[in-house]
Structure formats: structure tokens, C-alpha cells
Amino acid sequence: MTNMTVKDGPGVMEFIFSKRLDSDVCKTLEPKILNKVKNNHTVIVFDLEKVDYISSAFLGICLAVFKKVGDAKFSIMNVAPEVKKVFKIAGFDFNMKIF
Amino acid sequence: MEIEPHRAVDDIMQKAVFAAAEFSSFDQQQTDKIVFAIYEAGFNARVKLAKMAHEETGIGRWQDKVMKNVVATQLVYEDIKDLKTVGIISHDKERGITEIASPMGPILAIIPVTNPTSTVLFKILSAIKARNPVIICPSKKAIKCCSETARICYEAAIGAGAPEDCIQWLTSVSREQTQELMAHKKLALILATGGGGLVHSAYSSGTPALGVGAGNVPVFIEKSADIPFAIEQIVMSKTFDNGTICASEQALVVEQETADMVISELEKRGAYFLSREEVPLLESVVWDNGRKSMNPDIVGRSAGVIAQKAGIRTPAETQLLVVPLDRVGDDAPLSGEILAPVLAFYTAKNFDEAVKICIDLNYFGGIGHTASIFSNDDEKINQFSLLMNAGRIVVNTPSSQGAVGGSFNTLCPSLTLGCGTGGKNITTENVTVRNLLNIQRITRRRLNLRLAQFDTSKYLDESLDARTIGRLYDNNY
Numbered sequence: 096m097t098n099m100t101v102k103d104g105p106g107v108m109e110f111i112f113s114k115r116l117d118s119d120v121c122k123t124l125e126p127k128i129l130n131k132v133k134n135n136h137t138v139i140v141f142d143l144e145k146v147d148y149i150s151s152a153f154l155g156i157c158l159a160v161f162k163k164v165g166d167a168k169f170s171i172m173n174v175a176p177e178v179k180k181v182f183k184i185a186g187f188d189f190n191m192k193i194f
Numbered sequence: 195m196e197i198e199p200h201r202a203v204d205d206i207m208q209k210a211v212f213a214a215a216e217f218s219s220f221d222q223q224q225t226d227k228i229v230f231a232i233y234e235a236g237f238n239a240r241v242k243l244a245k246m247a248h249e250e251t252g253i254g255r256w257q258d259k260v261m262k263n264v265v266a267t268q269l270v271y272e273d274i275k276d277l278k279t280v281g282i283i284s285h286d287k288e289r290g291i292t293e294i295a296s297p298m299g300p301i302l303a304i305i306p307v308t309n310p311t312s313t314v315l316f317k318i319l320s321a322i323k324a325r326n327p328v329i330i331c332p333s334k335k336a337i338k339c340c341s342e343t344a345r346i347c348y349e350a351a352i353g354a355g356a357p358e359d360c361i362q363w364l365t366s367v368s369r370e371q372t373q374e375l376m377a378h379k380k381l382a383l384i385l386a387t388g389g390g391g392l393v394h395s396a397y398s399s400g401t402p403a404l405g406v407g408a409g410n411v412p413v414f415i416e417k418s419a420d421i422p423f424a425i426e427q428i429v430m431s432k433t434f435d436n437g438t439i440c441a442s443e444q445a446l447v448v449e450q451e452t453a454d455m456v457i458s459e460l461e462k463r464g465a466y467f468l469s470r471e472e473v474p475l476l477e478s479v480v481w482d483n484g485r486k487s488m489n490p491d492i493v494g495r496s497a498g499v500i501a502q503k504a505g506i507r508t509p510a511e512t513q514l515l516v517v518p519l520d521r522v523g524d525d526a527p528l529s530g531e532i533l534a535p536v537l538a539f540y541t542a543k544n545f546d547e548a549v550k551i552c553i554d555l556n557y558f559g560g561i562g563h564t565a566s567i568f569s570n571d572d573e574k575i576n577q578f579s580l581l582m583n584a585g586r587i588v589v590n591t592p593s594s595q596g597a598v599g600g601s602f603n604t605l606c607p608s609l610t611l612g613c614g615t616g617g618k619n620i621t622t623e624n625v626t627v628r629n630l631l632n633i634q635r636i637t638r639r640r641l642n643l644r645l646a647q648f649d650t651s652k653y654l655d656e657s658l659d660a661r662t663i664g665r666l667y668d669n670n671y
Contacts, residue, residue: 118358148219151212151357158208177219184299185215186208186380 099124106137113145121152125159132160139164144173154185161191170194195348195359196341197329199366206329207380209359210300213327214382216357218297220325222280228354229323233271235350236315236343240264243311243346246339251307253494254435262312262435262609269600269607270316274323274627283633290638295631297325299382302375304396306388308438308494308533309609310336313387314343316609318361322351324630326382330363331372333388341365376401383630387610397618404625406610407617409440410531410560411593412552414578415448415456416545416569424568424590425459428537431592433513437534438494441564441586441597441611444531445538445555446516447548453541464513466497467539472506473517473528479504480536481527488532497535522554530559545574549581556582562613562622566593585614585622599624644671 098120102109110128132139139160143149161169170192174182182193197206220228236243244259278284284293303317314330321328332340344363351360364371372392376384376399384403386396393405415424432443448456457467468476479500482489492500497515501508508515515536522529529538538555542548556565565582568590569575579587588596591603600607608624621629648667652658 149216151209151216151359154212154215181215181219184211184218186211 099127101131103131107140108132108138109140109142111142111145115148116146116153117148117150118152121150121156125152125156128156129159129163132163137168139169141169141171142173143171143175143178146178147175149178149181151185154182154187157182157187157191166191195362196345197362197364203371203374203378206362206375207300207378210327210329210362211380213357213359214297214299214325217325217327217360220280220357222278224355225280225323225325226275228351228356229271229275229319231350231354232319232322232347233267233275235346236263236319237267237271239343239346240267243315243339243343246342247311247336250339251310251336251494253308254438258435259309259311262309263315265598265600265607266312266315266609267319270319270626273600273607274319277323277627279324279627279631290640292636292638294634294636295324296634298630298632300327300329300380301630302329302331302381302384302401304372304384304386304388304392305330305332305336305340307333307335308440309387309435310340311343313609314340315347316607317385317387318344318347320625320627320630321385322356322360323627326630327357327360327362329375330361331375332364332367334367337365337367373399376403385610385625385630393618404610404612404621404629405619406440407562407613407619408531408559409442409444409563409611409613410529410555410558411441411444411564411566411597412555412560412582413443413446413566413568413593414548414552415446415452416548416567416571416574416578417449417452418571418574419452419568419590420570421452421455421568422459425456425463427568427590427592429460429463429465429514431594431596432537433497433535434592434594436494436496437532437536437594439594439598440531440533442533442594443537443566443592444560445519445522445529445540445551447540447542447551447555449545449548450541450543460514460516464511465516465537466501466508466512466514467516467518468506470518472504473519475504475506476500476515476517476536477527480532480534481530483527486524488530488534493533495534500534500536522551522558529555545577549578552578553581556584560584562616562619563611564588564593564597566591566596583614583616585612585617586624597624644668 240263244256248256283295330344348361384396386405396403564586565584586597596602599605606624606626610625612619612621614622
């Protein structure tokens with residue numbers, strides 16, 4: 096079962112993740128995500144509502160997307176409090192939008 | 195993860211911080227599984243790593259380095275394995291305080307040349323038990339053996355489910371890079387074991403640091419001591435890894451009435467007493483007058499090699515060079531710390547004079563570190579201990595192994611010995627995983643009953659002094 100579905104709408108690309116995003120899962124996801132994320136997308140949204148674990152590899156993907164599209168076009172939504180804290184410890188306390 | 199030469203410090207720290215973030219969500223069981231895997235892998239590699247360390251540095255004896263690796267794995271693991279280091283670790287209902295253990299974040303581990311692989315093993319086990327990623331920064335003279343130690347630990351950790359990059363190690367070392375790492379805003383702590391300059395740099399970096407101080411361990415063989423036993427212990431300790439442990443004995447102080455017996459027991463066990471003429475010969479080889487410290491080239495060399503360098507003829511069975519001295523201080527350089535099988539020797543008229551010599555030795559470059567006494571008189575042991583400025587006062591114990599803990603006493607086994615403020619450190623403890631946690635406290639409402647029943651408007655009355663307020667405050671309590 097995949098840990099990611101993608102909704103490619105007009106001007107918005109939404110990545111909906113689920114379960115554990117550990118290093119092995121992220122190795123598979125990373126090229127798929129970075130291939131889809133183009134510089135001209137209006138908005139990239141990562142939905143983590145169904146995610147209970149993120150690895151350092153997933154943090155690396157978030158940073159890569161952030162660097163590619165910029166802070167105005169990237170947001171991470173529906174994070175659990177535990178996951179939000181992981182982002183904070185990782186230093187994602189700059190302009191990235193994490194809700 | 196191996197750090198290639200010239201990798202940017204920001205990149206190293208980014209990886210460490212991401213590892214810290216992932217690690218923060220691990221529970222105790224996951225953490226303990228990783229710690230066990232590291233312990234087992236490190237322990238299984240103890241001989242190979244000891245031989246590598248000896249071959250690369252030329253310091254000490256590989257057989258003793260095996261024992262150091264055993265302390266750093268088996269004894270450290272035994273000490274920490276059952277510790278709670280994740281989440282709620284204690285709850286005191288009466289005081290209303292619940293303690294939560296949180297990781298600190300990335301730790302930079304500075305590794306000395308004298309105990310390279312054992313210090314790497316110790317620091318990795320301790321850091322990981324507290325869920326802190328660790329960056330190993332080895333001595334330039336011990337890069338290969340430290341890298342291999344870290345690699346073995348990292349592979350075991352990853353196999354047990356640890357976050358990627360939870361252990362990183364530098365494969366080339368430059369002063370600039372080390373200083374940049376030390377001062378990096380994302381670094382949580384520096385665990386600095388090494389020479390004074392490096393420890394001072396760590397403290398000056400602006401990052402919290404746990405450092406160590408230099409030792410100059412006086413050993414008082416008090417007249418009630420079991421002298422043959424004491425000398426056996428001392429010779430075993432001072433020759434262990436050719437004297438490279440900073441807690442190793444540096445000077446023996448004996449009372450006149452037992453001096454002959456001490457000398458005879460030392461000679462029986464391979465000690466060579468230098469003549470007055472030989473002392474300056476040894477001094478010129480062991481002491482670096484320009485640096486005002488021991489010559490690094492003799493650190494961890496055998497007594498025979500050092501004697502040969504000094505042009506002193508010693509019997510083939512010589513284990514230890516003993517230097518009779520009557521002064522302590524700059525004009526008697528061999529009264530300072532020498533990390534080699536060289537011991538200063540003082541004869542005192544009586545107990546008081548012996549203790550005064552020990553105080554001088556303790557304060558001549560070894561404040562806060564370790565002092566040692568052999569005695570069977572509790573009162574004398576306490577008198578001596580109260581006058582020493584030492585984080586550890588070891589009794590009837592070889593000081594090298596005694597100070598490190600775990601084998602001759604119940605001190606925490608550690609390769610990083612705090613020396614208190616005298617040694618410019620924040621703790622006198624044997625540093626362990628407990629020092630690598632942020633402890634948060636949930637504090638429930640528990641009223642201070644005296645304050646609650648006290649009329650606080652009385653504080654506004656300037657005519658009421660501390661004694662009057664104190665009486666009212668304690669009324670009916």
C-alpha cells in the first residue's frame with residue numbers, strides 16, 4: 096500500500112501522506128515528489144493528517160521542496176502536535192507554513 | 195555517517211538536526227534496542243579497535259586499551275541500560291513533581307589521542323541513550339581508529355532502527371572546522387575531552403560544554419596502609435596503558451617511618467629510583483620547557499623507552515621511573531602531570547607535612563580532578579579528603595581505574611571526568627548519560643503552608659526585620 100496520493104488541481108498540487116514516513120518509504124517517495132514539483136506550480140501542499148511518524152529523510156524532502164518552490168508556495172497541513180514538534184526540533188521555524 | 199573532508203559545517207549540522215528531530219519521537223524501547231546494538235557491536239570489536247588505536251597512535255599498550263574498550267562498552271552499558279531516558283522518568287506525588295527526560299540535541303564529541311576508541315564508544319552510547327545525535331571529532335593522531343569505531347557503532351545503530359545520520363564522524367580534522375562546529379547555532383552541547391586548549395575553545399564557543407580538567411593526582415600512602423597491597427595497586431594503575439589516563443597516579447607521598455618499606459615494595463615490582471644526577475636527564479626528555487607542559491612525544495611510552503631517550507640505564511624489568519623530589523612547582527617540573535610511567539616521590543616527616551605536600555600537588559595543575567589515599571584509618575581518610583580539591587578521592591584503590599568508575603567502586607563508569615569549577619568545569623561528576631538530558635518538570639499545585647498562613651502585608655512594614663518576620667512566619671509551624 097502506498098503512503099502517498101497526489102491531487103493535481105489547477106494551480107495547486109496536494110500530496111496526501113499516510114502512516115509512517117520512515118527512511119525506506121522516503122527513498123521511494125523522494126524522486127516521485129521532486130519529479131512532480133516544478134518551479135511553476137502555484138502552491139504545493141503536504142497533507143499529513145494521517146501521518147504518525149516522520150523520519151529525517153522526510154524532513155529532507157520538505158526542505159528540498161521548500162528550496163525549490165519557495166516559502167510562498169509551500170505549506171504543510173494537518174500535522175499532529177507530535178509531528179509539529181518534530182518540525183520545530185528540525186529547525187523548521189523559519190517561513191515555512193506548518194499548520 | 196562518514197563526513198567527507200571539507201564538507202560544509204552547515205550540511206553536517208543540518209543532518210544532525212534532522213536526526214535529532216526524528217530521534218525525539220522514539221520511545222524507550224526503540225532507544226534501548228539501538229543502545230544494545232551499539233554496545234554489542236562495540237564490545238565485539240574491542241580487540242580490533244584497541245590494536246588499531248595502538249598502531250595508529252603509538253601510545254600505550256593494546257591489551258590495556260582492550261580493557262578501556264570493555265569499560266566503555268560493557269561497564270557503561272550495565273550502568274545505563276535500565277535508566278529511563280525517555281518521557282516521564284519519575285513522579286513524586288507528595289512533592290507534586292513529575293520529571294520528563296528530553297534529548298538535548300546534536301552533541302559534538304571531542305576525542306583525545308590518549309583514549310581514542312574507548313572515548314568514542316563511551317560518548318556514542320551515552321549520547322544515543324539520551325536520543326542525541328553525535329558528531330565525533332577525533333584527535334588528528336587517531337582519525338582512523340575513531341572513524342572505524344564510529345562506523346561500527348553507526349552500522350549497528352542503523353540496523354536497530356536508529357535515525358539516519360544519528361552518528362557522524364569527521365575523517366579529517368582542522369582547527370577552523372572544529373571551531374565552526376563548536377560555535378554552530380544548531381549544536382546543543384560539546385562533550386570536550388582533551389587538552390586544556392581544546393576544552394577552553396569549547397567553553398569559549400558560546401555553546402554549552404561539558405569539559406574536563408587536567409589531573410595531577412597525589413597519592414598519600416598513610417602509615418596505617420597495607421603497604422605491599424598499596425604498592426601493588428599503584429604500580430598496576432600507573433603502568434596501565436603506560437599511564438595515559440588523566441586520573442593516573444602522579445606523585446607518591448609517604449611518611450618517613452614507612453618510606454623504606456614503600457621503596458622496597460616499589461623496587462620489588464619493577465620501579466627504578468632515579469639518582470640525583472639522573473633527574474635532570476629525565477626532565478629534559480619528559481618536560482617541554484617551551485610549552486611548560488609534558489612533552490607529547492613521551493605520552494603513553496613505556497618506562498624503558500623513556501629511560502633510553504633520556505640516556506638513563508635501567509634494568510630490563512623496569513616498569514616505572516620514580517623521581518625522588520623535595521619540591522612542588524615550576525622549579526620541579528616532574529611534580530606536574532606526566533601521562534607516562536613516571537612517578538614523583540616525596541618523603542614527609544609526618545601526617546601533616548604529607549598532607550601539605552598533597553595539597554601543593556593537587557593545586558599544581560590538578561585542581562578538581564582526583565586524589566588518592568591508601569589508609570586503614572577512617573579519620574585520616576576524612577581529614578585528607580576534606581583538604582583535597584578533587585571530584586574524586588579514591589581510597590585503597592588504583593586511581594586510574596578507580597576514578598573512571600565501575601570496576602573498583604560504584605562511581606559511574608565514564609571516560610569524561612568532571613573537575614568542578616577548580617578545573618573550570620560545571621560538574622565534579624563522572625559525566626554520563628544523566629548529564630546529556632534536559633529534565634523538564636511538571637509541577638503540580640502544592641501550597642507552601644507557612645507562606646499561605648502568613649499575613650504578607652507585613653512585608654510592607656519596613657520596621658519589621660528578618661528575625662521578627664521569621665518568628666511570625668514560623669509561628670505554629
